[in-house]
Amino acid sequence: MHAPAPPPANRGLSWLAIIRIGLVQASIGAMVMLITTVLNRLMVVEYALAGAIPAALVGWHYAVQLGRPLWGHGSDKGGSRSLWIAGGIVVLGLGAIMAVQATVMIQQEFTLAMVIAVLGYTLIGVGVGASGTSALALLASGVAPERRAAAAAVTWIMMVAGIVVSAITVGALLQPFSPERLLSVASGLLITCIAITCIAVYRIEPRSGAVLAFAETAKSDPPPDFKEALREILHEKAARRFTLFIFVSMMAFNMQDLILEPFAGLIFGMTPGQSTQLGGMQSGGVLVGMIVAGIGGSAFAGRLPFELRHWIVFGCLGSALALACLAIAAQVGPGWPIAVNVFVLGFCNGLFAVAAIGAMMGLAGAGEKTREGVRMGVWGAAQAIAFGLGGMLGGGGLDVARRAIAHDPSAFQIVFAIEAGLFVLAAWLAVRATARGLAPARAIIERDEEVFA
Template sequence: MRQHAFGWWSILRLGAVQAAIGAITMLATSLLNRLMVLEYGLAAGIPAGLVAWHYGVQLSRPLWGHGSDIGRRRTPWILAGMVTLGLGALLAVHGVTMLDESRVKGIALSVFAFTLIGAGVGAAGTSVLALLATGVAPERRAAAAAVTWIMMVFGIVVAAGTAGALLDPYSEQRLTAVSAGVVGAALLVTVLATFRLEGRGPLLPASAAPVAGPPLSLKEALAEIFADDEARRFTLFIFVSMLAYSMQDLILEPFTGLVFAMTPGQSTSLSGLQNGGVLIGMIATGVGGSAFRGRLPIELRTWTMVGCLGSAVALAGLAMAAWVGPGWPIAANIALLGLCNGAFAVSAIGSMMGLAGAGRRQGEGVRMGVWGTAQAIAFGLGGLIGALGVDVARGAFGTPGKAFALIFAAEAGLFLYSALLAMRTRGVARPVSSLRSVAI
């Protein structure tokens, strides 16, 4: 019997889950990172290692996807993942508050907490993507991915702005209360968004029945991907571009604190400004593509290259800001970085979704899984390389400004290389009209 595809209301509900995931993850990867480095005097490499570890745990994503495939129900995995993610975030906050009492105990608890965070993001995030892949009509998958990504960034923006406003003046009690509020709100949103979602709707169309037999193993999936020249080039593009995208994640707030003397609340709010720029860039790219449909064949490759080149320019500006210090228009610079990052990200997502069904055996799930793995590895390495690079450079140069300038310049170079890779990847050259339904 033919089953109907998800409508936009169901897609928006899944986007709300992504927003909840982003809100909780912001606590660990942004706020706690800044506190560990500045308020508690840890080397930047320690929180960077914790964040890299949570990305390492996410390499288990195929296991979570396989588990939800067996029962053909995604909602229990989404809810279980969100509970695990929320518990991990609260334990991570508690670990930070223990650092003054015992560095060893605080860091040990943080390692366990970030393990839960990685497992929770992997279980919930993979199940959301699986539900999108099986419940959304093929012609709307790129637009659905863009909408859910935009909503995830929106969740980060709201959580960062709210937390930043409530944290000043900083105290451990205030940190615990604000974090509990963010986690509680995110869990409530998830429960409401997933309530009877699968029962009311639409799964696979008759023409897209699931492949019989067990899913491909990770080894088999990698073998198929790397036997395909186009998929291999696109995988390299995803890795390099996401490496560039993530290198500033863990050092931007310490940078504003050390070079511009900002408070925790100010730097967290500035992070919200950056993510707001990402959101605007994503919306402008998606809606802008639909505005020219039928008139101008703008390719996703063009938007990707513009986003990469603009990000390189913004990062070069941050390298100069590290030398100049107070007086530089840091807020405008960070907003520009977010805007260009958003344009790059949404066009890359559209390319990824457009290429996902090109596999010879199992299409969307296998390829999205491999590219998700490449992205997770790049994110983990990017944050770690950025933070460790700052630590090493500070030791060599003796001043934080020169250290941050070096890392930001290296990121700019990676984005320039990413633009070159995008130009050479034919699979990225799909018309932006595949994203036009974002504007609906």
């Protein structure tokens, strides 16, 4: 008699399940696009408000996401991340429609509109934090180690795709603009995104139940209370350093968002259309970098020099070099290959971003007691605050430098130099915050003194 064949190796979440979680990220990206770009432009241009008003509202929705660790802990204890994902999307949709309504009525009832807007952006922050943290925690607990880079690439690419597709669609449907059309188009977008998310997460956890037993981070004990979980994370050298790395790298990542198009216009004399195309070059570079890191990080997982921490370091140092070239371009002006420079910057940004998310998944279950949700929440909160501060540091720093120096090229040089320095610091922190090859998370904790000495 032949011995029965061994059961197939459990490889964690299937590619279809990973794509379904990517649809959640795409829906989040599409809904956030509505409030950070469409409503921002309407408030400043059509309704002639000071730019500080939409900037403050967007900054507030980032500040609200400091609650991500608490919501992640809730998904750890609740037994169903799907409910947290779907519930967060519904809250996000409710907040977004309130923000749209506040924008429409802002000229007639300014005070009431501002109250509604603050409440709406509060709900947006809660919704993004609860759904996004739970989706990443589901990935972290269910994706096989060799698939983490590719899974991160898939979800980030789908999020970017959701932003691009929704922006093109909404832009077309809003012509000609009217408040009634805005409400109609926004409602359609939000309902569609909520429906896609609910369908995407339907029964995704029962189908991957075996995955949780397979995952390196699986724990049989019930999760600790929130204070104990947070205390455990804060006492781990690895977790503290990785949190600092996420904060510094994401702040650097977001600094150029508000200054790249002004740079193109003031230094290179580009028209709005040309500067928008330049931004598209950067986004294209980000997508290519994500794809390369996703494929390379999975195909060559564990082989030098293709470990995740090396992708992170390559991406951070490459981004710093590209920014140093932009600082030179500020003095050279027209004639510099600005499109190539910006594409390379985007490419390196994509490399490090996908590798960082893959590393985050690998370290998410590093605690003896804490689960993936609360750890993803801590890092998600660091990322959200870094995004908000990065935008303020980039845009505000440029304003201060232009007033102090009264020389635009030098002002841009200073900001790009600061951003490049942050990326170099992030590369150093990445080396300190990740173990060689991202070894199994629990082994990292057990060898903490050896690895991080």
